[in-house]
Amino acid sequence: MFPTPIARARPSVRTIYMFGLPVSLFIWLIPLLAVMLTSIRSAGDIAAGNYWGWPQGIFLVENYMAVFQNSPIAAFILNSFKVTIPTVIGAVALSCLTGFALGVYRFKANLLIFFMFVAGNFVPFQILMVPVRDLTLKMGMYDTVTGLVLFHIAFQTGFCTLFMRNFIRALPKALIEAARVEGVSELRIFWFIVLPLMRPAIAALAVLIFTFIWNDYFWATVLVQGEHAMPVTAGLYSLNGQWIASWHLVSAGSIVAALPPVAMFFLLQRHFIAGLTLGAVK
Amino acid sequence: MADSIAGKSYWHQNQRRIAPWIFLAPGVFMFAVYVIIPIFQSMEISLYDWDGIGEKTFIGIENYIELLDDEAFYTSLINNLLWLLFYMLAVPAGLFMSLFLNQTVFGIRLVKSLFFFPFVISQVVVGLVFAWFYDPTFGLLALIFKTFGFQPLAVLADERYVTYGIIFAGLWPQTAYCMILYLTGLNAVDPEQIEAGRLDGAKGWRMLWHVVLPQLRPATFIAVVVTVIGALRSFDLVSIMTDGGPYGSSRVLAYYMYEQALSEYGFRMGYGAAIAVVLFVIMMVYISGFLWSMYRQEREGR
Amino acid sequence: MKRKLTAVLAGAMLGCLSAASAQSGEIVLNSDTSDPAPKAAMQALIDGFQKAHPDVTVKWNNFDHEGYKTSIRNFLTAEPPDVAAWYAGNRMAPFVEAGLFEDVTSVWENNNLDETLKSAAASMTIDGKKWGVPYTYYQWGIYYRQDIFDELGLEVPKTWEELKAVCAKLKENDITPFTIGTKTLWPTGGWFDYMNLRTNGYEFHMDLTAGKVPYNDPRVVEVFRLWAELVEPGYYIDNHAAYDWQEAVPFFVRGAAAMYLMGNFAVDVMKNAGLKEDQLGFMQFPAITPGIPMAEDAPTDTLHIPSNAPNKADAKKFLAYLARAEVQTEMNRILGQLPVNSQSERPDDKFLAQGFEMLSNAYALAQFYDRDAPAAMAKAGMEGFQEFMVKPKNIDRILKRLEKVRARVYK
Numbered sequence: 004m005f006p007t008p009i010a011r012a013r014p015s016v017r018t019i020y021m022f023g024l025p026v027s028l029f030i031w032l033i034p035l036l037a038v039m040l041t042s043i044r045s046a047g048d049i050a051a052g053n054y055w056g057w058p059q060g061i062f063l064v065e066n067y068m069a070v071f072q073n074s075p076i077a078a079f080i081l082n083s084f085k086v087t088i089p090t091v092i093g094a095v096a097l098s099c100l101t102g103f104a105l106g107v108y109r110f111k112a113n114l115l116i117f118f119m120f121v122a123g124n125f126v127p128f129q130i131l132m133v134p135v136r137d138l139t140l141k142m143g144m145y146d147t148v149t150g151l152v153l154f155h156i157a158f159q160t161g162f163c164t165l166f167m168r169n170f171i172r173a174l175p176k177a178l179i180e181a182a183r184v185e186g187v188s189e190l191r192i193f194w195f196i197v198l199p200l201m202r203p204a205i206a207a208l209a210v211l212i213f214t215f216i217w218n219d220y221f222w223a224t225v226l227v228q229g230e231h232a233m234p235v236t237a238g239l240y241s242l243n244g245q246w247i248a249s250w251h252l253v254s255a256g257s258i259v260a261a262l263p264p265v266a267m268f269f270l271l272q273r274h275f276i277a278g279l280t281l282g283a284v285k
Numbered sequence: 286m287a288d289s290i291a292g293k294s295y296w297h298q299n300q301r302r303i304a305p306w307i308f309l310a311p312g313v314f315m316f317a318v319y320v321i322i323p324i325f326q327s328m329e330i331s332l333y334d335w336d337g338i339g340e341k342t343f344i345g346i347e348n349y350i351e352l353l354d355d356e357a358f359y360t361s362l363i364n365n366l367l368w369l370l371f372y373m374l375a376v377p378a379g380l381f382m383s384l385f386l387n388q389t390v391f392g393i394r395l396v397k398s399l400f401f402f403p404f405v406i407s408q409v410v411v412g413l414v415f416a417w418f419y420d421p422t423f424g425l426l427a428l429i430f431k432t433f434g435f436q437p438l439a440v441l442a443d444e445r446y447v448t449y450g451i452i453f454a455g456l457w458p459q460t461a462y463c464m465i466l467y468l469t470g471l472n473a474v475d476p477e478q479i480e481a482g483r484l485d486g487a488k489g490w491r492m493l494w495h496v497v498l499p500q501l502r503p504a505t506f507i508a509v510v511v512t513v514i515g516a517l518r519s520f521d522l523v524s525i526m527t528d529g530g531p532y533g534s535s536r537v538l539a540y541y542m543y544e545q546a547l548s549e550y551g552f553r554m555g556y557g558a559a560i561a562v563v564l565f566v567i568m569m570v571y572i573s574g575f576l577w578s579m580y581r582q583e584r585e586g587r
Numbered sequence: 588m589k590r591k592l593t594a595v596l597a598g599a600m601l602g603c604l605s606a607a608s609a610q611s612g613e614i615v616l617n618s619d620t621s622d623p624a625p626k627a628a629m630q631a632l633i634d635g636f637q638k639a640h641p642d643v644t645v646k647w648n649n650f651d652h653e654g655y656k657t658s659i660r661n662f663l664t665a666e667p668p669d670v671a672a673w674y675a676g677n678r679m680a681p682f683v684e685a686g687l688f689e690d691v692t693s694v695w696e697n698n699n700l701d702e703t704l705k706s707a708a709a710s711m712t713i714d715g716k717k718w719g720v721p722y723t724y725y726q727w728g729i730y731y732r733q734d735i736f737d738e739l740g741l742e743v744p745k746t747w748e749e750l751k752a753v754c755a756k757l758k759e760n761d762i763t764p765f766t767i768g769t770k771t772l773w774p775t776g777g778w779f780d781y782m783n784l785r786t787n788g789y790e791f792h793m794d795l796t797a798g799k800v801p802y803n804d805p806r807v808v809e810v811f812r813l814w815a816e817l818v819e820p821g822y823y824i825d826n827h828a829a830y831d832w833q834e835a836v837p838f839f840v841r842g843a844a845a846m847y848l849m850g851n852f853a854v855d856v857m858k859n860a861g862l863k864e865d866q867l868g869f870m871q872f873p874a875i876t877p878g879i880p881m882a883e884d885a886p887t888d889t890l891h892i893p894s895n896a897p898n899k900a901d902a903k904k905f906l907a908y909l910a911r912a913e914v915q916t917e918m919n920r921i922l923g924q925l926p927v928n929s930q931s932e933r934p935d936d937k938f939l940a941q942g943f944e945m946l947s948n949a950y951a952l953a954q955f956y957d958r959d960a961p962a963a964m965a966k967a968g969m970e971g972f973q974e975f976m977v978k979p980k981n982i983d984r985i986l987k988r989l990e991k992v993r994a995r996v997y998k
Contacts, residue, residue, distance in 0.1 A: 005471065005479050005497050009388045021390065028396055034414045034457070035402065037425065054423045097312040104308035108301070114583065116313065118576050123320040125514055125572045129542040129561040133330055133554050134323035136547075140665045146658075157319030160312050188297075189304035218407035220521045225547065228658035229648055236409045240525060241651040243413060245621060247833040250417060257410040268405045272398060279462070280469035280504075338664055338685045351995075356988060421826045442770070442829035444977075530770065531828035532974035549656040549962065 042066055042254035049251050066255045074245075075230050076256055079238030083263070085148045086155065086223075086234050087216045091209050093156035094163050098208070099201060101160065102167020103193050107179060117168060124161030128221050131158075139226055151226045151234075155216055163208055166281055170204040171197065207278030210271045214264040235260040324565065331558035337546075341555075348559035357533050358560065361541040364448050365517065365567075368537060371452045372459060372516035376508045379463025380501075384493075386464070387471045397468065404461040412525030415454035416441060441527050444534035451522050451535060459515055463508040470504030471497075506578070513571050517564065538564040614901045615646045615668035618890075619655030624855070628723075628921040635917070636908050643901045653771075663687045667893035669902040675710040675721055675887040676954035677796065677961065682891075683713050689892040689899060691906060692717045698907050703928045707887050710954060719891035720906040722915050725851040725924040726942030727777055727884040727955075733868040735762065735845045743868070747785075747813070747875045754822045757845050764822040766844035767976075768830030775972035776956030776965070777848055780884050782810045785875035789882035789951040796959035798997030802989040811975060811982050813875060818979045828977060836860055848872070850886070854938050855923060869938050871945050880950035886958060887927065967992040 009020050029036075041054065043063040053059070071077055105117045135154055136145070144150030174197070182192050223237035233241070239260050246252045268275050296303070331348055335341040352358045386397055403411065418424050419440040427437035440450035474497060482496040498505070520539040523529060529536040529544060536544070538560055546557025620629045626649065633645045648668065650658055659671060663682060673679055682688045695701055695717045701708055707721040736743070739760060744750040754764040769775050784792050787806050794800045795807070817823065824838050833856055838844040840860040847853065857867060874881065890909055892902045908914060915926035920934050925943055933943055946952065957965035971985040 005474055005492065006384055006387065009390060020388070024390070024396060027385070028399055031400055032402065033425075034411075034418065035406075037418075038410075038414055055425060055428055097315065100308040101312035104305040108305040110302070110305055113305075114580070116309065118579070119321065120312075120316060121579065122572050122576060123316060123324075125568065125575070126320070126324065127518055127539060127561065127564045127568050128520070129539050129557075130327045130565040131320060131323040132327075132543070132561065133546055133558055134326035135319060138318070138323075140661065143666070145661055145665045153315075154319055157315035160316050161320065164312065183301075189300050193308070214405060218409075220407065220409050220524070221543075224524075225543075228654055228661060229650055231648070236407050239407075239409055239413070241621075241654055244651065244653055247831050253413060253417075257413055261406045261410050264405050264407075265402070268401075269398065276465060276469065280466055280507075336681075337660060338681075338687070354991075419829075421829050439826035439829045442826045442977075528771075530772075530970075530973070531977060532970045547657060549653070549966075552660060553963070 038254045038257055041250050042258050044251045046249070046251060049249065054250070062251070066251050067259070070252055070255045070259060073252075074242050074256070076235065076238060076242065076259060078230060079233055079235040080259070080263075082148060082232055082238075083217055083234040083236075086151050087213055089152045090155040090159065090216045091212045093152065094159035094212055095205055095208050097156065097160045098163030098167045099198065099205070100193075101164040102171050102201075103197055105164065105168040106171030106174075107197070117164070120161045120164040124158075124165060132225055136225055145226065146228050146232055148227075148232050151222060151232070154222060154226065155219070159212055159215070163212065166208055166278070167201070167204060169281065170201065174200055203274070203277070206271070207274040207281075210267055210275045211278035213267055214275070217264045327558045327561055327565075330555055331562050333555040335554040337552045337554050344555070348556050351556065352559055352563070357536060357541060360533060361536040361538045361560075364535065364537045365519075365564075367448050368452055368455075368516040368519050369513065371449065372455060372512055372519075373509075375456050375459035375463045375512050376505065378456070378460045379465075379508060380467050380505075382460065382464040383467035383471055387468060401461050401465050403458040404465070406458070408455075408458070408521035409525055411454055411458055412522045415450075415457075415522075416526045419450055441535075442531050444531060447527060447531065447535040451519075451526050454526065455515070455519060455522050459512060462511065466504045466508045467501060470501045474500045510571070510575055514568070517568050517571075538567075612642055612898075612901070613644045613646060614670060614898050614905060615648065616670045616672075616890075616905070617648045617650065617655075617659070617662060617668040618672035619650050619652045620672065621649060621652045621655075624922050628918040631921055632909065632914065632918055635914060636905055639908060640901075640904060643904065645905070663893050663895075667895040667897075669892065669896040669898045670905055671891050671893055673719065673889055673891050674954065674958050675707060675719070675889050676958050678954065678958040679718055679889070679891070680713060681961070683718050687894055688718045689894045689896065690716045691719060691892055691903065694720065694903050694906050694910070698910055700910050703912065703930055704910060705929060706952075707927045710887055710952070711889065719889040720910050721887045721889045721927045722909050723919055723922055723924045724885050724887040724927060724946075724952075725939075726946055727781070727848070727850050727872075727886075728942070728945065729846050729848050729870045729872055730839075730853065730857070731846045731868045731870060732839065732842060732866060734866045735842060736868065743870045744873045746873050746877075750873045751816060754817065754820070758820065758822065762842065763824045763838070763844040765817070765846050765848065766824050766835045766838040767827045767848070768832045768835030769827045769973045769976060770829060770831050770834075772966070772969035772973055773955075773957055774832050774835075774849070775969050775976060777850070777884060778814070778976075779810070779968070779972050780953060780956050781848065781872040782814045782875070783807075784882050784884075784953065785872060785879060786810050786813060787876070788879045789953065792882070792953055793959070796956065796964075798961075798964070798993055802993055803986045807986065808982075811979075811986070814975070815979045815982070818976055823976060828973060850884075851924065851938055851942055864937065867938075869941050881948075882951040882953060883946055883949045884955050885946050885949075885952040886955045961996055964992060964996045 009017055012020070037055070040058065043061050043066060044053070044058045045060055045062045048059050101120070105113055139145045139150040139154070142150070144153070178196055179192055182196055218236060219234070220236040220240070223234045227233050227237065239256055242256055243253055332343060332345060333341040334344045382400065386393065386400060419426055421427050421437045421439035421442070426440065430437045438446065440446045478496055478500070479492070482492050487496060518539060519537050520543065523535055523537055523540045527535045529540050542557045542560040542564065545553045545560060616633070618629055620626045629647070629649070633647055637645060659673065662668065663671070664687070673682070679688065700720070704721060707724070711717050711719055711721060739756060741753050741756060742749070744753050757764045767774050767778070780792065783795065786809060791800070791806060800807070824835065824844055827835065832849070832853070835847070836853070836856050837860060839847050840857065840862055854867070858864070871881065890906060892899055892906065896902055910928065912928045912930035915928040916931040919926040919931065923934060923936065923939070925933060925939060925946070933939055953959060957969065960968060968989060971989050974985055975982055
């Protein structure tokens with residue numbers, strides 16, 4: 004193990020480490036702690052410029068109630084779910100198919116198509132912006148959840164295919180070969196043999212895509228305008244314009260907006276990290 | 286399967302050739318419509334003068350010629366270089382953080398997840414938090430400056446510091462990302478080699494440089510790739526924290542493109558598309574490098 | 588139940604055509620009234636209209652104020668509502684020229700609006716036709732701390748020299764003369780407008796925003812030379828590029844700054860932040876070039892009918908209703924602004940009374956830099972003003988840049 008386990012170190016080093024760990028964690032999380040603290044401050048604290056001192060009182064319920072009552076944030080969050088969940092399902096489903104095709108079969112265009120997905124996944128959003136916006140307008144889906152979902156599904160298919168294909172490649176080929184000898188059809192091989200083995204990959208991708216899409220801001224501003232379809236990231240930014248200098252509300256709103264992916268992360272941490280670090284190990 | 290050999294349908298004979306295309310069709314179709322084709326459409330639009338409502342007028346490479354004489358374009362380009370350079374700090378920072386955390390003390394799992402936390406949060410939230418951090422009257426930074434008797438610095442209102450201020454905010458989640466990549470990498474480091482290194486008397490830095498880092502190469506590779514892509518894609522933080530200001534000094538190409546093509550004062554689709562093409566070309570350098578290295582791996586893998 | 592399900596299904600199928608399929612008897616209204624007072628005023632307008640026309644239902648989409656400026660371009664082409672909020676003057680010209688706004692001259696003629704809305708008629712006219720109905724406007728000017736002025740024995744300045752003297756005196760007493768927040772650029776537009784209107788007059792302002800005068804014209808250079816007399820001695824608060832206009836208010840409230848060039852909507856924010864009415868005064872921006880007639884900025888908010896609106900007949904009823912005297916009285920009571928209809932009652936408010944008198948005697952009314960100049964020019968212009976306010980030395984470079992933008996935008 005590297006670095007040397009702290010248990011083997013000198014006692015003085017050990018003490019420093021045990022002390023340094025929480026301190027560094029505290030410093031690292033100051034921005035978040037500040038937001039949490041601010042979200043329970045009173046408007047009076049904010050007006051008096053008491054941003055960093057001890058709060059006058061705890062206004063947790065009041066502030067969070069105010070956020071939900073005075074703003075459409077509940078609708079924004081609902082929109083975020085409406086965008087995120089279908090995207091996760093769509094992108095994972097499509098990439099199970101493409102990943103299977105590219106991971107199992109050998110044909111001439113295989114690598115070319117695979118590289119197309121990989122390269123597309125890395126392009127700057129701006130090169131897609133004008134045509135995608137146009138396409139969405141023409142299909143009558145501008146400013147709708149559906150329009151946003153379709154784009155997200157298509158774009159995320161790139162990353163998901165990269166992931167799924169590499170995962171399927173690492174599966175034992177013998178199973179598939181055996182099934183083929185038995186005369187099992189290709190569709191049934193996919194459905195009954197490979198798909199069950201892909202469960203961990205599906206879980207990892209689902210969590211990861213959920214976070215990516217939930218946190219998307221750019222496409223939400225490009226493809227959606229009104230409150231009826233706006234996800235919470237873009238919504239939060241527009242609320243920031245209305246809550247100028249009401250930092251207790253901005254903070255409370257930020258926390259509300261960040262909660263679903265954070266909860267997702269803590270509940271499904273193993274899958275999340277497995278997805279994120281794909282390829283970090285040979 | 287019950288079919289007699291003679292009666293085997295076309296499908297049964299050829300299914301291994303046809304099946305991949307059936308599996309690929311929906312994904313490739315969606316990806317082509319929403320990603321591949323738009324790239325070429327953008328290139329075409331960049332040759333037009335178009336306000337998004339009226340008729341398009343073909344103007345050849347005039348948009349690109351205008352770019353060459355556009356101060357804001359150069360500002361964005363230089364800022365993108367700064368982003369590339371300084372955003373890269375996330376890689377060593379992430380490495381050192383992972384070395385710091387790669388221990389087995391009580392509660393370390395929770396500590397690791399808490400360190401990773403910033404990456405899970407939306408950049409909108411990160412941007413709002415840091416903008417407030419930098420507030421010259423009430424922000425924490427101003428408070429620290431005042432405590433030490435200095436005049437507070439208006440980071441986001443000063444053209445000299447604004448880009449660094451935004452990059453710093455971006456480093457927070459990006460470092461967490463690199464950290465998790467390295468933590469996973471460290472998990473897979475071969476303990477025997479470490480022990481062998483120890484027997485050879487390698488310690489600390491030497492061990493890190495000669496034994497550990499070579500084994501972490503895949504992690505480093507991914508960390509560099511995602512950081513470069515992240516630096517060139519930087520849009521959210523600029524939009525949230527400064528809107529490109531003060532007087533356009535924190536613009537990056539991604540933001541300038543959006544500003545020209547879609548913002549309140551913009552709607553120059555052709556000009557915006559030209560900026561996007563430039564950004565795309567820069568990005569393509571890195572993407573090609575990535576693909577090339579993948580290609581080599583694939584060939585070795587066979 | 589079954590019928591309801593069918594209706595839902597039909598609705599879902601028609602989802603993408605929803606705006607186009609609005610049946611007669613329903614109008615869709617898109618507005619940018621996201622702040623509390625404008626929202627309440629719009630709600631009152633809709634409620635009142637429903638009462639007067641029970642056969643028409645109004646479906647209201649309320650947009651974020653800033654976001655609306657980009658979304659209007661999209662929905663006018665993609666799924667036009669029946670009525671849309673926008674602004675008067677050059678700001679509506681692109682939509683009129685692109686054929687996206689409906690000619691509503693008939694509404695004006697049938698309801699005698701040329702008489703009742705006379706003051707705004709010119710700003711609603713392009714090519715001799717009317718393109719919308721105005722319902723509210725407000726004055727711009729310098730709000731100042733009456734108590735601070737009294738304490739230091741300062742008089743309201745009437746001329747440029749007097750203004751500079753007031754500034755110098757305030758500065759001596761460690762009070763910054765002007766607060767301003769330039770993070771969202773438009774407050775700089777107010778400053779440029781007034782410096783320009785007072786130095787060169789209304790006609791020059793209109794010529795400049797119409798692109799007929801180059802930005803390196805000596806008359807423009809003169810505006811910045813004078814403006815620098817306020818910028819260079821530090822008569823504006825530090826770090827103004829870090830603040831929104833609301834965030835600049837506390838400096839004024841705390842007495843760290845004594846004057847604020849703003850629109851009348853700022854009074855509400857100032858009072859909410861703790862200023863009493865008698866601590867607050869309003870003055871017309873002082874004269875600069877002697878003998879130049881005083882014109883003012885007075886932005887007008889309006890409603891329009893998109894030319895692709897599905898239900899124009901009812902939309903016209905809505906605009907006619909909006910033009911009524913009593914309707915504008917009620918809306919502006921809620922808004923705390925001035926009604927356009929000359930027969931409406933003005934809200935009882937000392938600042939509005941002062942503003943109304945100033946605007947009634949004004950030589951002419953300008954809309955605002957970013958409403959009179961085309962969007963791309965306005966953006967570059969106000970960015971330049973902001974840079975000038977931070978780095979006055981850069982003015983030559985700034986003007987050169989603006990001239991380049993002008994040559995492109997108005998070609």
